[in-house]
Amino acid sequence: MQQKLIALDLDGTTLNGQSMISPKTKAVLQKASRAGHIVSIVTGRPYRISKQIYDDLNIKTPMINFNGGLGHIPHQNWDKEYQKTFSREIAFDLLKNMDTFGIKLMAAEKKSMILASNPHAIVDDFFPVPLNSEQILNQQNLKSDPTSLTILIDDKKKDKIIQHLEQVYGSNVEVGVWGGVNPVLELEPKGVNKAVGIKHLADNFKIDRSNIIAFGDEHNDREMIDYAGWGVVMSNGTDELKKLANDITAKDNTQDGLATYLENYLKLAE
Known part of the structure; x- marks a missing residue:
């Protein structure tokens, strides 16, 4: 079989209900890697909360973080590493308001920077705590342009802030809304999405678009599922994303849906 680029969203896709990689999923992905395929995590998560999963998988391939904003090979210098950013003035404006x-x-x-406006707030373990004084988000500490801004908002004001961001900064940033219980917005550089990340990987590994297989479940996987030669949506994925899919897994992410699908697709079963 021709070498494939296997692009994996994490939450709701590769990870189970406990946000872990199950033993079966790990075994199948390692088998795919040994068979010569490029297995890459392509996630909206920052590096700091996907590093452990990458290390657990024990594969040495590039990883895409921040929905396409960062492409790198953890623990080594990769000459094709990239990181996209947008003006820190946007963060300053929001801080003031x-x-x-x-x-x-x-x-x-960004890859090795985390600043937050409140050192003690916890949301779904996403926002890091506690922070030291140099990690408080303010004009002094934010010395370089960020790759991502994550914003927890009052649900009642959500439409107002989205409208402001799109009107004032729409030419500089993408405004994403998180799935999940908390009203969280995410800003990324304009034109950045997961398809940017997988195209970068495919070009570097000389893999044709038709040999990219991508797995996802949420709206931030849309461009990647659309771009991949074979886009697979989890059975627990959104209805909107399923409309773009080449196929849908029979089982969901809590039942090793991805591993079972990939094992059959790549004919990896012993």
Whole structure:
């Protein structure tokens, strides 16, 4: 079989209900890697909360973080590494207007930077705590342009802030809304999405678009599922994403749906 680029979303896709990689999923992905395929994590998560999963998988391939904003090979220097950013002035504007927009918490990040407006707030383990004084998000500490801004907002003011961001900064950033219980917005550089990441990987590994197989479940996987030669959506995925899929897994992410599908697709079963 021709070498494939296997692009894996994490939450709701590769990870089970406990946000872990199951033994079966790990075994299948390692088998795919040994068979010569490029297995890559392509996630909206920052590096700091996907590193452990990458290490657990024990594969040495590139990883895409921040929905396409960062492409790198962890623990080594990769000459094809990239990181996209947008102006830190946007963060400064939002910091000044936190009350107006109902912003409860904001974090600015890049590969090795994390700053947050409140050192003690916890949301779904996503926002890091506790932070030291150099990690408080303010004008002094935010010395370089971020790759991502994550914003926890008052649900009642959500439409107002989205409208402001799109009107004022729409030519500089993409405004994403998180799936899940908390009203969280995410800003990324304009034109950045997961398809940017997988195209970068495919070009570098000389893999044709038709040999990319991508797995996802949520709206931030849309461009990747659309771009891949074979886009597979989890049975627990959104209805909107399923409309774009080449196929849908029979089982969901809590039942090793991805592993079972990939094992059959690549004919990896012993």
